[in-house]
Amino acid sequence: MNLRAAAVEPAPLRVCMRDRIRETLVARILDGTYPTGTKLKELPLAREFNVSQAPIREALRELEGSGLVSCERYRGTRVRGADFAELRESYELREIMEVRSLELAVPYAPAALQNFARCLRTMASAVARDNHEGYIDEALRFHRALVQGSGNQTFLRLWDSLHWEVRGRIALRRIAAQRRGLKPLLNLHRALLARMRAGDVEGATARLRALFATVSALA
Amino acid sequence: MNLRAAAVEPAPLRVCMRDRIRETLVARILDGTYPTGTKLKELPLAREFNVSQAPIREALRELEGSGLVSCERYRGTRVRGADFAELRESYELREIMEVRSLELAVPYAPAALQNFARCLRTMASAVARDNHEGYIDEALRFHRALVQGSGNQTFLRLWDSLHWEVRGRIALRRIAAQRRGLKPLLNLHRALLARMRAGDVEGATARLRALFATVSALA
DNA sequence: AACTGATCGATTATCGATAATCTACCGGCT
DNA sequence: AGCCGGTAGATTATCGATAATCGATCAGTT
Structure with a gap:
């Protein structure tokens, strides 16, 4: 159930990797699969989702915006929330x-x-x-x-x-x-x-x- | 003046293109250079900043997170806010x-x-x-x-x-x-x-x- | 031993090119 | 005219590879 998409867009239409990846990561962060502080490394994630680094990075930037992760330049992305x-x-x-x-x-x-x-x-x-x-x-x-x-x-x-x-x-x-x-x-x-x-x-x-x-x- | 960086990180240290681009875009959106509804096309922006598409896209994803722009799959990014x-x-x-x-x-x-x-x-x-x-x-x-x-x-x-x-x-x-x-x-x-x-x-x-x-x- | 500086492996940042998808336009049909 | 389907150009999404940076380790000096 994606309330936002349901209300704003006619069809969720998740043809795009970035979205699928982002939603998966959100779920993992919020349900505790990735505890606070977990480092989200781009290349391993890319391998897991069978994509290149780019869509992973963009998904992470979106998560940064919604505050679930924080990034430090050249130091990577860590899970912030959900405690x-x-x-x-x-x-x-x-x-x-x-x-x-x-x-x-x-x-x-x-x-x-x-x-x-x-x-x-x-x-x-x-x-x-x-x-x-x-x-x-x-x-x-x-x-x-x-x-x-x-x-x-x-x-x-x-x-x-x-x-x-x-x-x-x-x-x-x-x-x-x-x-x-x-x-x-x-x-x-x-x-x-x-x-x-x-x-x-x-x-x-x-x-x-x-x-x-x-x-x-x-x- | 970046209050956020000033409070959280020791040095802003904007060595990274993504950050410079993002801040420029934020300023342009909020000061009215890009009025509401403006389409932000990736390749022209890439040419303007002399970078490839990737850092532009990531900057746009960050802006999406903070609500200043909205993206539709395969349809591009438009300025949302600031009216x-x-x-x-x-x-x-x-x-x-x-x-x-x-x-x-x-x-x-x-x-x-x-x-x-x-x-x-x-x-x-x-x-x-x-x-x-x-x-x-x-x-x-x-x-x-x-x-x-x-x-x-x-x-x-x-x-x-x-x-x-x-x-x-x-x-x-x-x-x-x-x-x-x-x-x-x-x-x-x-x-x-x-x-x-x-x-x-x-x-x-x-x-x-x-x-x-x-x-x-x-x- | 403690300190300094160089080096290596790991990871992120960026690049240039290709694939996927959308929009607008065009011609044929009713 | 109005509708439909298809094609071309523009734009976004993704890829694979390279450059830049970081953290840890280790040799050499005191």
């Missing part, structure tokens, strides 16, 4: 963006509210059937729509660049594995939507902050 | 980051407060001497330090990636050219620092928002 501190920082960033988006977007148009409600129904049925991945997919759509509602394209691009389709999955799986599962998160979303419907900015942002607090509490 | 709407969006993002940073960092340690005070003195003397560029440099240091104070590295990297050393300069020059000049901005900073000293989060964030409102009012 827990970094995950928490990203959530902090996401929180302030989503809170501000709420403030900018309330009151919502009926069509937007219907869209959120549809997401919520799908999330609920996923929880009912213990379909964690289904819940995660839909929750990400819900939160992305929240940011989209702000009308701030810069927010949306930033949100997309943080790769929640991978990194959110990691955090939510841990919550799903807890005793109470995803039910509390679902209920918080319900309360949030109710306040959004009521046009109650204060109440809505409070619920949204509570949602993020749940994730932060993972520790 | 006024985009500038406003970036300021919105910067505002929520700086406000949140304040909330996280208050109350400040004495050393940090002294640093802010030193910035402020430099800003004041620059205004007194009508040295706009000097004011801008120091104001950017002040605001960067604000974000740094949050301890959130992700915030800081994002702040750096927005190229305020170019884009902030553009906005502030317009304010400096107005009737009242930079004086009101300086006074708002003074008020802000006073509230920071007092450990008054509410008051400080209010002053900070007022600062950003001044910029947004540029229209």
Whole structure:
């Protein structure tokens, strides 16, 4: 699932090596295959993907831009992100963006509210059937729509660049594995939507902050 | 002035073509030499910089990461940012980051407060001497330090990636050219620092928002 | 032994050329 | 005229090879 491509381009169409390589590397970094500090050497990667050095380098430059790796001239590329501190920082960033988006977007148009409600129904049925991945997919759509509602394209691009389709999955799986599962998160979303419907900015942002607090509490 | 490099690496040491090219392109995009929508063709750029296609492509990939251009497969790279709407969006993002940073960092340690005070003195003397560029440099240091104070590295990297050393300069020059000049901005900073000293989060964030409102009012 | 400087292997940066793909244009057909 | 398919030129994506740089090692000196 690539939310960004789905929203912006008609077809993902990954004919291009660079994209395939980049997505593979993103996944490996965020799921821990490459722990923080791992050196990503270009020629070995080139051999692994059966390509030349060029597409590897370009993929690495893109990752540098999204902050997952850092490069030092003539010294190579190292994995930067994905330890827990970094995950928490990203959530902090996401929180302030989503809170501000709420403030900018309330009151919502009926069509937007219907869209959120549809997401919520799908999330609920996923929880009912213990379909964690289904819940995660839909929750990400819900939160992305929240940011989209702000009308701030810069927010949306930033949100997309943080790769929640991978990194959110990691955090939510841990919550799903807890005793109470995803039910509390679902209920918080319900309360949030109710306040959004009521046009109650204060109440809505409070619920949204509570949602993020749940994730932060993972520790 | 490259704040990012100055803070992270000992020496910028731009021995590498990619960096020189990237910085040139950033400046051209943000100062309007390349208006929004301009197609950046690789071979002509390669000829201009007397390099081959490779370093150009990598520079473009980095710009894509920081959101200044967008690429479509086999269709090339176009300038994305730097119209006024985009500038406003970036300021919105910067505002929520700086406000949140304040909330996280208050109350400040004495050393940090002294640093802010030193910035402020430099800003004041620059205004007194009508040295706009000097004011801008120091104001950017002040605001960067604000974000740094949050301890959130992700915030800081994002702040750096927005190229305020170019884009902030553009906005502030317009304010400096107005009737009242930079004086009101300086006074708002003074008020802000006073509230920071007092450990008054509410008051400080209010002053900070007022600062950003001044910029947004540029229209 | 500690220090200095030269050298080698590994790795990144860049090059020049080729393959893949897109866009615009053109002629034939309905 | 308007539509379709194909071809040419422009542009991007990738390749394979070379140059530049780094880190570690080692000989020689004190």
